[in-house]
Amino acid sequence: MNEPIKKIAVLTSGGDAPGMNAAIRAVVRACTYYRVDCVGVYRGYQGLIEGDFETLSARHVSNIINKGGTILKSARSEEFKTVEGRAKAYENLKKAGIGALVIIGGDGTFTGGLKFIEEFNFPVVGIPGTIDNDIYGTDNTIGYDTALNTVVEVIDKIRDTASSHNRLFFIEVMGRDAGFIALNSGIGAGAEEILIPEKNLGLDRLVESLDKSREKGKTSSIVVVSEGDKIGKNVFELADYIKEKYPFYDIRVSVLGHMQRGGSPSCYDRVLASRLGVAAVEAILDRTSGVMVGVTNNEVTSVGFNKAIKMNHDINEELLKVAEITSV
Ligand code: ATP
Numbered sequence: 001m002n003e004p005i006k007k008i009a010v011l012t013s014g015g016d017a018p019g020m021n022a023a024i025r026a027v028v029r030a031c032t033y034y035r036v037d038c039v040g041v042y043r044g045y046q047g048l049i050e051g052d053f054e055t056l057s058a059r060h061v062s063n064i065i066n067k068g069g070t071i072l073k074s075a076r077s078e079e080f081k082t083v084e085g086r087a088k089a090y091e092n093l094k095k096a097g098i099g100a101l102v103i104i105g106g107d108g109t110f111t112g113g114l115k116f117i118e119e120f121n122f123p124v125v126g127i128p129g130t131i132d133n134d135i136y137g138t139d140n141t142i143g144y145d146t147a148l149n150t151v152v153e154v155i156d157k158i159r160d161t162a163s164s165h166n167r168l169f170f171i172e173v174m175g176r177d178a179g180f181i182a183l184n185s186g187i188g189a190g191a192e193e194i195l196i197p198e199k200n201l202g203l204d205r206l207v208e209s210l211d212k213s214r215e216k217g218k219t220s221s222i223v224v225v226s227e228g229d230k231i232g233k234n235v236f237e238l239a240d241y242i243k244e245k246y247p248f249y250d251i252r253v254s255v256l257g258h259m260q261r262g263g264s265p266s267c268y269d270r271v272l273a274s275r276l277g278v279a280a281v282e283a284i285l286d287r288t289s290g291v292m293v294g295v296t297n298n299e300v301t302s303v304g305f306n307k308a309i310k311m312n313h314d315i316n317e318e319l320l321k322v323a324e325i326t327s328v
Contacts, residue, residue: 005099005123007037008284009053012070013044013077013105013112016261017129017143019269020070023104025061026277027127032058034285039098043073044105045080045112048089053096065270068146068263074105080112083119090120099123100284102277106130106141107309110292114305117290125280126292126305129273131261134178136311137303138294142276145268147174147260148185154256155189155222162220165250168210168242172235172255175226181260182226183319192221192327197228198315206231206238207245209327216328275300 010027012020024040031038040060042052054060064071079085093101100123103113113124128135131147151173162169171191175181179196186194193209206223213221225235233241239253265273272295279293279300291302 003099005036005284007039007096007098008100008102008281009039009041009048009093009096009098010072010102011041011044011048011104012072012074012129013103013109014074015106015130016070016074017131017141018068018146018261018263018265019142019273020074020104020129021061021064021067022265022270022273023127023129023142023277024070024072025065026274027102027281028056028061029058030278030281034281036281036285039096040072043075044077044109045085045089046075046077047073048092049077049079049085051092051096053092066264068261068265076108086112086116086119089116090122093122100125100289102127102280102284104129104142106132106135110305110309114290114309117305123284123287123289125283125288126308127273127276127280128292128294128308131181132175132178133180134175134313135292135294135308136313137292137296137301137308139296140268140272142269142273143261143265144180145272146263146266147181148188149266150260150263151181151185151256152188154259155185155191155224158254159189159220159222162222162252166219167250167252168221168223170223170225170235170239170251170253172225172227172253174256174260176228178313179226179229179315180313182224182229183315183323186224187319187323187326189222189224190326191224191323192218193223194323195223195225195229195231196315197226199320200231203231203241207242210242210246
């Protein structure tokens with residue numbers, strides 16, 4: 001641990017998110033700036049196990065800041081969940097003379113990183129890259145802002161058709177365990193009702209809200225539903241339930257799906273990714289390990305993997321109030 005670190009590896013893992021490329025670019029260029037070598041690992045932890053490495057220079061990452069996805073590819077690796085798999089990964093890192101690892105991903109990625117540190121005392125620093133924004137220790141994760149903008153753009157388009165035909169639209173957005181995308185895109189796109197996993201608003205509340213909308217003369221409505229909402233019905237069952245109760249509604253369902261992960265990253269995500277890429281390399285050179293770097297109140301911060309994984313990034317109650325007030 002006391003030898004100088006001369007080579008840093010970087011990988012992307014779990015679900016891809018727009019802005020991961022900007023983070024890779026920042027890691028590579030920070031390495032160049034601080035005169036350490038940088039190695040890209042393809043396909044996340046699986047590439048670590050298979051030794052799928054490539055040395056990256058500052059020029060290798062030209063023209064990627066604006067690109068969605070990840071040039072290093074991402075993967076979910078079952079083998080890395082085994083001690084044997086992680087031992088292979090460690091051997092490959094040692095063989096390549098790599099002294100530290102930057103991991104870009106979500107909760108699962110950090111859980112794997114923590115185990116790796118505990119088993120091999122190998123320095124690892126994390127960067128939060130996931131569209132769900134469900135990680136404690138940073139105000140925003142890389143990709144979340146872009147995903148929000150994508151969702152709002154699509155809901156705006158759906159609203160045009162909804163209002164032309166007096167339709168009730170149920171729009172499912174990503175977020176199995178976290179309602180950040182639903183809540184913020186719902187407010188941003190002016191949804192009548194927003195259903196999120198953190199709050200069980202119940203079917204009665206939804207029905208009541210639709211009744212009120214009708215009484216007030218609203219002729220079309222948008223309901224944004226997070227994948228993991230707690231009513232316990234999927235978006236199609238929800239639509240069927242309402243249709244049975246209100247046969248006069250012309251109900252449509254739209255599941256936005258993977259389009260939410262794609263696209264060119266927003267400026268916000270590019271800047272966030274650039275800051276976090278630099279911060280991760282600086283943390284490693286400062287001999288820090290087992291932390292995720294983040295931005296909180298516009299300051300670069302860091303939090304232990306343990307906390308980032310275990311603690312919840314709470315939904316802002318004020319936003320729930322704003323959603324309720326602005327949908328009257
Ligand atoms: P997202 O939030 O986008 O899903 P994530 O990082 O949470 O991203 P996961 O698929 O949960 O995505 O985890 C990514 C990878 O991290 C897994 O494929 C696996 O290789 C590794 N990983 C996850 N959990 C563990 C664990 N308990 N032990 C070791 N490795 C793990």
